[in-house]
Amino acid sequence: MPDYRLTELEKKIDDLKMLMDVSAIISSTLDLGELTALVMEKAKHVMRADACSILLFNRKTGRLEFDVALCTDARDGEILRQQVTLELGEGIAGWVAEHQEPVLVKNAADDSRFFTRADALTGFTTKSIIAVPLVGREGLIGVAEIMNPRERDSFSGHDLEIFLALCRQVAVAMENALYHKDALERQRLRQELELAATIQQSFLPVSPVKEMGPFRLTGITIPAKHVGGDLYDFVEPLPGKAGLFIGDISGKGVSAALFMAKVMGDFRYQAHGIADPGMVLQRLNQQLSDTPRGMFLTAIYAIADQQTGSVAVAVAGHPPLLWITAEGVTVLRPDAGPPVGICDTDFPVKEIMLAPGDRLIMMTDGVFDARDCNGLRLGFDEVVSFVGHNRQQDCLPELMVGRVSEFVGDAERADDLTIVEMRYGV
């Protein structure tokens, strides 16, 4: 075999070895930063080049940003990362990103696309360059470049083929690493939300059932997401009084949960020592008048007298109460104020006299606004009818939750759901 064929074969073996090495590097890490630095270091070494770089496409800004820049002087890489970004179409890398085609430039100085500012900033002189687009399943990831072959004037078509083969592997690996990074971020957020849900739960009463003299107060709340904006509380504002509070914060998620925490604190502070639920809502309204983004709270506060069975109720834009007696279910729509946190207003108080065995049920709109797979709503009338049929049952709030779950089926529940019950004569 002639010498030149032997040299060619040796070169091809070296190239294959390099690609196998790169493949090994790629399978060794899912850390994007580590991956790109290791691969480009290998590429620079094997292709005997002075410098190489990877620019990542930032989808938010629509610009290319240097991620890895391996130059003869390490400081040059830092300068490029900090000071240079390219628009699509700007410079050779920008042209490659825009057209998603590789280029081999034998002499950069003769190429009108060449971006001279990078060399001006670093003092590096780009001569020959290969730039290859990194494209994944969801489009452009970035551009890989290799500059100035040593001991030769310019890169060859063979160099381009090798660099293309390498970049195909790099693009797949980068995409996998990006997916992995997203998955880790999602996992972190899920853990944060689970923690937030635990913290939020701690604001609610320790036990969902509280006996206060002849009254039994019960509460159930189920957030639509990990954290929600529904709340309830049992308080004893004065000796001999049993207070039941239910509320629904506008919106959902973390912002509603944070506002819920503030409302719980403010409510407990304002409720202490006051027998008039309207006055408590009014004070809460003043305290929450400056809420961000128009957030508001619908609420009912009921204070029962343990001696007489009378209940004073104040409503702030909240859905009606259900009064269950031996005869049936009555929908109570007392004169009410608007939701808390919107405008300066009064909250009228309605007095109800309960007979032993009577129950008051209050709920948030997540109960009757629940939708099934076809987008149909359960409806308030259906809830009233269900309560009427099951009014003799002991665990009515649990049964109501069961009815909502049955109705919703496999559809995603869009809203938080809370039901509280005040039962007299237990």
Place this chain on the structure above:
Amino acid sequence: MKIDVGDYKGNKVVSLAGEIDMHSSPALRERLLVLIRERPQRLVVNFRDVSYIDSSGIATFVEGLKHMRTYNGRLQFSEIPQGIMEIFSFSKLDKVFEICGTLDEAVNC
């Protein structure tokens, strides 16, 4: 949700169609606040083709209302469908917002 901004007898009118919920209300908020930044004396929101509104949608209007109150501007709602009106009455929001039957009623009062 579809948002159209137009003029009616010299007044700005925001016509909405579809569902106003936590997914669509950020876009509505953006449009509404841009309009309110111009400090209109009257802004009418036409609900004729709205099929649903949730609490995050209502909060968007509450925010707009609070901004307009600072300069005595009026935020009016017109042509509210029965289903949406029930939500407003349920939550006593009819005590908060200026609700008119038709666009003409809104701009003439």
